Amino acid sequence: MSLKNKLNRLKQNIVRENDLPVQQENKDSSSQNDLKWKEHNIEICHFEGQTCFIREVIYPLNFKHGHYQLGDFHEIVGLWNKSDSVHPLSSKGHKSSELFFFDTETTGLGGGVGNTIFLLGQAQVFHDRVVIRQYLLPQPGNEIALYNCFLKDINSKTLVTYNGKAFDWPQVKTRHTLIRNSVPSLPAFGHFDLFHAARRLWKNELESVRLSKVETDILGIKRENDVPGYLAPMIYFQFVKQQQPEIISGVLKHNEIDVLSLITLYIHLSLIILETDQKASGEEHYEIARWLDYVGDNKSAISAYKSLLNKKSNKEDQALLALSMHYKRQQNWDVAVMVWEEIISMNRSGTQEKAAIELAKYYEHKVKNYKKAILYSEMVYKLINECGDSKKTNDTEISKRLNRLKIKYAKNIPRASAGSE
Numbered sequence: 001m002s003l004k005n006k007l008n009r010l011k012q013n014i015v016r017e018n019d020l021p022v023q024q025e026n027k028d029s030s031s032q033n034d035l036k037w038k039e040h041n042i043e044i045c046h047f048e049g050q051t052c053f054i055r056e057v058i059y060p061l062n063f064k065h066g067h068y069q070l071g072d073f074h075e076i077v078g079l080w081n082k083s084d085s086v087h088p089l090s091s092k093g094h095k096s097s098e099l100f101f102f103d104t105e106t107t108g109l110g111g112g113v114g115n116t117i118f119l120l121g122q123a124q125v126f127h128d129r130v131v132i133r134q135y136l137l138p139q140p141g142n143e144i145a146l147y148n149c150f151l152k153d154i155n156s157k158t159l160v161t162y163n164g165k166a167f168d169w170p171q172v173k174t175r176h177t178l179i180r181n182s183v184p185s186l187p188a189f190g191h192f193d194l195f196h197a198a199r200r201l202w203k204n205e206l207e208s209v210r211l212s213k214v215e216t217d218i219l220g221i222k223r224e225n226d227v228p229g230y231l232a233p234m235i236y237f238q239f240v241k242q243q244q245p246e247i248i249s250g251v252l253k254h255n256e257i258d259v260l261s262l263i264t265l266y267i268h269l270s271l272i273i274l275e276t277d278q279k280a281s282g283e284e285h286y287e288i289a290r291w292l293d294y295v296g297d298n299k300s301a302i303s304a305y306k307s308l309l310n311k312k313s314n315k316e317d318q319a320l321l322a323l324s325m326h327y328k329r330q331q332n333w334d335v336a337v338m339v340w341e342e343i344i345s346m347n348r349s350g351t352q353e354k355a356a357i358e359l360a361k362y363y364e365h366k367v368k369n370y371k372k373a374i375l376y377s378e379m380v381y382k383l384i385n386e387c388g389d390s391k392k393t394n395d396t397e398i399s400k401r402l403n404r405l406k407i408k409y410a411k412n413i414p415r416a417s418a419g420s421e
Contacts, residue, residue, distance in 0.1 A: 040245040040252075042136070048182070050145035053136040055252055058129050059260070066219035066264045073125045073263055076270045086297050087273055089192055089266075091158070096125045100156035100189070101262040104168045105255055107233045116140065117171055118236050119251065120150050123259040130263070132256055136248065139240045143175060144182045151184040158190035160262050162211050165193040194265050201269075201287045211261060219264050227254045276304055282313025293322065302326055317343055317351040324358065337362060349383075356380045360401065370409035377402050 037044060037053065045052045061071030073096060080091040091099060105119035120135040135150045137143065161168050169191065176186055198209045198218075206213055215221035227235065227250035239248040272280040276288050289304035305319045305326075313319075320343050327336035336358075343355035360376035363369040381398045 047145040052145040066221040121255040163195040286315035
């Protein structure tokens with residue numbers, strides 16, 4: 001055997017001997033790495049050669065998050081199931097665990113395929129505990145593992161989000177479309193988006209309806225050492241490079257508080273909707289009545305408007321105006337006219353003009369009393385010009401109405417005179 005061949009053989013033996021300690025070192029390193037993640041309540045899930053990190057946190061039902069204990073959620077679902085309300089946030093027909101509180105963290109605020117979801121957070125309220133599960137993308141290229149782990153664990157029928165209809169769930173759908181042949185299908189969820197409820201109830205009360213603002217001003221939740229949401233993408237990119245759980249732990253905690261706050265917010269919203277007379281402020285009471293009006297629950301809306309009149313509120317005239325429109329649709333003209341006259345006597349800008357317009361329409365089209373119709377039309381014209389805000393009522397429209405009424409009155413003076421007696 002040549003010297004060259006002997007050297008080659010010797011070289012191969014040296015490499016193989018050195019391989020053994022390296023392999024053992026890799027095993028030790030892997031074991032230490034798993035232990036490092038477990039210390040942060042994170043398990044490593046593998047699927048088709050990809051990896052997903054899953055963090056689970058359990059809270060007792062007596063844990064207080066803001067003004068409420070998490071276990072109060074069971075009482076709320078029970079109240080909805082006893083209620084006949086058809087309100088959009090009703091969980092009638094649900095068990096507590098069937099509501100799925102959900103929030104995401106992404107690499108950007110925009111939409112489209114260029115925006116990656118790197119964290120899927122969820123919470124469910126079971127009979128004896130609240131379970132939070134978070135699915136973390138360790139690095140790009142592992143989305144099949146991420147969505148497989150996430151979707152195989154879903155056992156709910158209604159999402160509860162904050163702006164999730166416009167952002168979170170559409171983002172999930174977009175990312176899922178790219179890998180839909182490799183992961184389970186998306187479930188057909190119902191969806192309660194609490195952002196729309198917050199905006200409806202508190203848009204005039206709060207400077208913004210960001211979840212953080214609703215937490216502090218409405219729910220009594222104080223975050224300590226919280227990682228701002230806008231920093232989450234930068235922290236995630238640092239985590240991708242270094243793969244250390246300490247780097248991403250603040251983002252995980254931020255998301256954890258987000259989903260807990262959704263439970264508290266749902267409890268609070270449900271209470272003021274189901275027990276409006278006792279729990280809602282005057283402003284909230286009025287907005288709830290309007291909401292019921294909007295969804296077509298006329299009986300509940302009328303009841304809410306009437307009960308608001310018993311509260312000390314600056315919304316009394318607006319509640320009366322809304323009630324008058326119900327009476328108008330029912331053609332209960334005597335009551336409608338009486339309410340419009342009461343609103344005018346309250347002398348409140350905005351509703352006074354609208355009530356006068358309705359009276360002008362009534363006397364023109366229903367009673368044919370053109371003299372009174374002119375009187376109320378002139379009242380409207382004067383009011384909108386006095387306040388210098390013709391946007392409240394179309395000035396040109398009122399002028400046309402007056403001209404039309406004066407022509408009618410001139411042609412029907414005997415009838416108008418008789419009607420005014």
